[in-house]
Amino acid sequence: MIGLISATAAGATARDRLAAAWPGRVQVYEGPVREAVERAFAECDALVCFLATGATVRLLAPLLADKTSDPGVVCVDEGVRFAVSLLGGHGGGANALTEEVADALGCTPVVTTATDAVSVPGLDMLGLPVEGAVASVGRAILDGEPVALRADARWPLPAFPPNVTDAPDVSDVTLHLTDRVLELGPREAVLRPKSLVVGVGASKDAPVEEVLGLIEDALADAGLSALSVAELATVDAKAQEPGIVGAASRLGVPLTTYTSQELAAVSVPNPSDAPLAAVGTPSVAEAAALVGGGELLVPKRKSAPEGRAAMATCAIVRRPPRGRLAVVGLGPGARDLLTPRAKDELRRASVLVGLDQYVDQIRDLLRPGTTVLESGLGAEEERARTAVAEARKGHAVALIGSGDAGVYAMASPALAEAADDIDVVGVPGVTAALAAAAILGAPLGHDHVSISLSDLHTPWEVIERRVRAAAEADIVVTFYNPRSRGRDWQLPKALGILAEHRTPHTPVGVVRNASRPDESSRLTTLGVLDPATVDMMTVVTVGNTATREIAGRMVTPRGYRWQSGTPGEAK
Template sequence: MDASPILLVLNEAGLGAAEDIARRFSTARIHGLAGRVPSADTQFNETIDHIRLLFQAGHPIVGFCASGILIRALAPLLADKTTEPPVIAVSEDGSSIVPLLGGHRGANELARLLAKALGGHAAITTAGDTRLGVALDAPPDGWRLANPEDAKPVMAELLSGASVRIEGRADWLKEARLTEADDAAISLIITEHPEEGSPTRLVYHPQKYALGVGCARGCDARELIDLVEAQLAGAQIARGAVACVATIDLKADEAAVNALASHLDVPLRVFSAEELQRETPRLKNPSNVVFKEVGCYGVAEGAALAAAGPFGTFKVEKQKTDNATCAITRSPKTIDVTASGRSRGHLSVIGIGPGKDDWRTPEATRLLAEASDVVGYSLYLDLVESHITGKTHHNFPLGAEEDRVRFALEEAGKGKNVALISSGDAGIYAMGSLVYELLHRNEEYGGVSDAAKRVSVTNAPGISALQACSARIGAPLGHDFCAISLSDLLTPWEVIEKRLRAAAEGDFVIAFYNPVSKRRRTQLAAAREILLEHRSAATPVILGVNLGRPEESIRVTSLHALSVDDVDMLTTVLVGSTNTRTVMRGDGKPFVYTPRGYAKRIDAPGAAPAASKPAPTEEKSAQADVQDTENNT
């Protein structure tokens, strides 16, 4: 379990048990139903929606409630049990703890811990655990089942009383309640060599081998993979017995190396030249050429030895092709891949939306949960505080954007999983572009180190302020629009003014970002005057403040009445085009939209009546909406 468990509480009756667990597990956070659990770390209003959001984001869920609530909420989402997070139901008094989902992905283990803490009973219902004392489809760390698709029929036979033949040795099977027989039709094979499995034959591989590799920059992935496959086959080593792919940190971003790790479905571990140099006395094929290139006498052999540990020995010495090398070592015990080297660093550039949980994508929430470190402006970190408990926080003030991004990249360059947090969408007037700019710059011109350049990057989109503002008031962005930042901190005003005039002449709906600040009080007024040269004083203007937050407000004014005193840095300003319309509804609330022209198509000379004109369903729906709007007007 990588993510912190969420303790879901629906009323005061379950709060005591949840608080007991929260005190014992520092990373656990209490999420409570608003109005019923006021002391919760995070409050929510819609129970079913909130449970689904947490589940889709990968959070383990411990619900202090009836199991039926969790079952009804999650039933539509269930698809792949191998990827779903643990879900546990706990009775409100803490006496019964029932793992509902993810028994072999941490739920059973967590349930036992909860039962011990609460003095309750862990009602483990997973058949393998209860009847056989072992989960044959989920071997422990350091082991791999070669044919997981056959585990279900084998388990079914064993649960029906069938005996089993165990060939080889695996300490984790010693305590299993299995009936063994030499002539059993079902067999469990423990081997480091390639073996075929079947619905009556499960093959388990102890992961004792480390695969060290090196390659020329730009090496074709197929060349490296073919070299490795040939050496594994020649040495009679099963793919599943390989614990990791290891190399020098200079190759952390090498496409072929990453493709190989993906091909074998094992982690990539990287080592510095200094770490690999310590393995020199054990190398079989030291190379002066390699030393001159990267600072150590062997990459493939050195990495294989470093990953296997001090008692590792060569199974395959360095083998090479024109552009690739590999070596294979064996450890006397299964390899703990987290104990040596480091992973390739990862940076998640996360747009958290305007701040509301409902407006953040499941991908963004999942990436937050997976990160070890979070970097951002303190206000943004506060907005996702319940999702980053227990992680290392790095707060940066406004105005330190470049320092913030550079720090995030450098920390990721150390092998960490870092989340860089932006409000809205990180790629729209936020940190996304700066990440890629720093990756593009040379280090001497303010870029980042080579280690930082080798990290993998995920850019998770978020709901931008312009989208949120538009959705709250109707559909003012229904036709062509653009976004313009009025901040001249990084862009000269002359350039901004040129863009304003072009947008005004093009009759775009315009979203203004950074409209005013304490220092800048004239740009918005100047923009209004430019726009008034091209569109009516009555043009609708929408002002959205603190969108998605409790203090949210949104109102409609006109271009003529737009005042700088009504706007601050937390305000999104949308200015309509000449076609944008404001309509007052029967409840006294306005909506604003910009038509796309469907009404003109309906009213065009010679056009067939709408009822008889064949059209896609979406078009018919759009035309009906336009007609309804005209009636309202």
């Protein structure tokens, strides 16, 4: 919950605007300001104070405890000109909240955290536990000082600036990426990848202290960090076993369960008759750890309580890292139509793959050190193969396309190449059809279809069959790739097919470079449109028999009944 506090009438007005924009996310604190701040600080995850920064600092000072637990605080000035990240930029989420507040209120975000200001990933913002001289190593990265990166394996992290290198003996400032316990020097930090799976078996009512103690001893004896444990795993018959559930809770990791049939199918070095009789599989701990693959680091071991039989077993497996491929739609071209999620994925990537002209659109959003692999028109399949190959190396890859990456863009060839050995994330974007429709009015108000007229990848016979089906079904049609120098007959042919089922007065919208600086649009009719005025940068939308022009806008009703007028007739 986000607490909102104000002191003046102007502040209350802005406060109420934010409350209206975020229903269910915020709580307004009334009454004396000092008491309101104290209550919100104790009860909320974050605060937005419509107060002067100096006053807010004085009110907060007696309340501060630790940056890992204090809520994030954002200040907004009386004139709603600036949203300032005041406290808890990373740990409290104030930096991200500042951007949200600025978007909601139309003001300028002010973030002074050094890493965010220069687009360098903070070590505490990578989604991994971090230990050691975090501030010292982070400062060295910011200052451009050589920093050695020592990784046991490549994990999909954001790009670091060029001064962070895996070259040998580059510096005494070192950032490790490992699940192993290390003795760190004064200028060393370690990121803990979530690489370890602990398989656990337990007798009924095994004490949580026994289960947890066994796991901690096994990790310590193997020289492994508990911070790298990704999950505990067991048989589904033990899903509610208090000792196992409690151990997972104390370690702060999820508990994953498998059926006895799934575990029985896993080959293990130390099968046993006891679990076979009890839960139907010859192994619980080893099989549960190994079911997802990986290297068995610690074979099955038993707890060793004094004076009675062991009630718990565990085994530890190291799973290999999985690369990450984000297929990102950039929208039709305008920066304000690039979604926040797409921006986040671009900043998360260490490798960017894309068409050169699309890369140029978003190059300024990339973090320093991002590897950019760009190519020209006609290399779609090559880009898809490259992106998947980079993800398989363990990188965080962003493969970009215009509009929505899944619509006539890069998602299809990329997913045709990708197997289940990498993680794939789809990031939707505003399509050219939607951008053009918004300019034209509401032409897609009823059933509609997009058809590409390019026969480079699809035989014309197939395209023609689809156009004819849309014509007979009275569906609004948006044509992509309508006409080029080498393909000048397909659009007239397609329009002719539609004309067999629609009147010459049927509205047609023509939009070129939708949302870009040289955008142009016009509304014409099926009988008047000159195909020679259309090119590859154009989207052509042909209405159905109910579509009409109203006040210069192209409108398709949600139903087929008009209050007056003749369907399909331009007004």
